[in-house]
Amino acid sequence: MAEKKEKEPLFYIQQPSFKFPETRMQTVYSSRKAELERKQEQKGSVPEPAKTINDQTESDEKIENMTEVKVQAAIEEFESGREEKKESASFAFTTEKRKPAFNRVKSFKEMDTLERLEYLIEFPKQLPPIPCIFETGDKAIRGFLVSRNEECIEVKLFDDTIEQLNLQSLNAVKMIGLRR
Numbered sequence: 001m002a003e004k005k006e007k008e009p010l011f012y013i014q015q016p017s018f019k020f021p022e023t024r025m026q027t028v029y030s031s032r033k034a035e036l037e038r039k040q041e042q043k044g045s046v047p048e049p050a051k052t053i054n055d056q057t058e059s060d061e062k063i064e065n066m067t068e069v070k071v072q073a074a075i076e077e078f079e080s081g082r083e084e085k086k087e088s089a090s091f092a093f094t095t096e097k098r099k100p101a102f103n104r105v106k107s108f109k110e111m112d113t114l115e116r117l118e119y120l121i122e123f124p125k126q127l128p129p130i131p132c133i134f135e136t137g138d139k140a141i142r143g144f145l146v147s148r149n150e151e152c153i154e155v156k157l158f159d160d161t162i163e164q165l166n167l168q169s170l171n172a173v174k175m176i177g178l179r180r
Contacts, residue, residue, distance in 0.1 A: 028068070032076075035069055042066070108175055116173040117153060120145040131158075134165060135172040141165065142176065 111119060123130060129144040134155055143157040152164050 030068060030072055035072060038069060113170060113173055117145065117148055120173070121148050131176050133172075133174045133176055134170060135174070136165060136169045137171060 106115070108116060108119065120130060120132065131142065131144060134141045134143070134145075134153070141155055141157065141163060143155040143163070146154040146156045146162060148154075148167075150167075152166050153170070155163050155165060157163060
């Protein structure tokens with residue numbers, strides 16, 4: 001069998017030389033338990049009579065640790081103060097009775113006759129009119145409310161005729177749906 005020759009790449013792409021960023025890892029770790037242990041050590045420690053170079057570096061580290069402890073204590077005090085403020089603020093907020101953003105609107109069935117007529121007059125013009133049954137003492141008329149004045153209403157019937165009804169004779173207004 002013939003040996004396969006290795007082909008050279010078809011495209012030569014220039015690659016930039018990458019410089020990887022220097023990673024910085026966490027060097028100091030402190031926890032509440034470790035702080036308490038440090039405080040206990042500091043309280044129980046005895047003053048040293050003479051210091052050497054090693055002792056000097058150790059004391060410098062202790063001073064740094066003390067400042068870290070003080071800073072950490074200040075941070076915790078601040079955080080606890082914030083939490084107390086949040087708790088008191090949230091408590092005050094929950095004691096107040098919240099008011100609904102929108103007022104509840106009566107349903108058509110809960111309205112009386114005059115409110116129903118007002119609702120039908122104020123119904124948005126962008127929507128198709130609502131067919132209703134207008135009941136009087138002797139008859140029931142089906143149609144759409146066209147207008148209303150002090151004494152009577154005008155109802156447009158399904159055969160496009162307009163009929164006037166006296167408000168005094170009107171007993172009920174019922175909404176009917178469009179049947180298919």
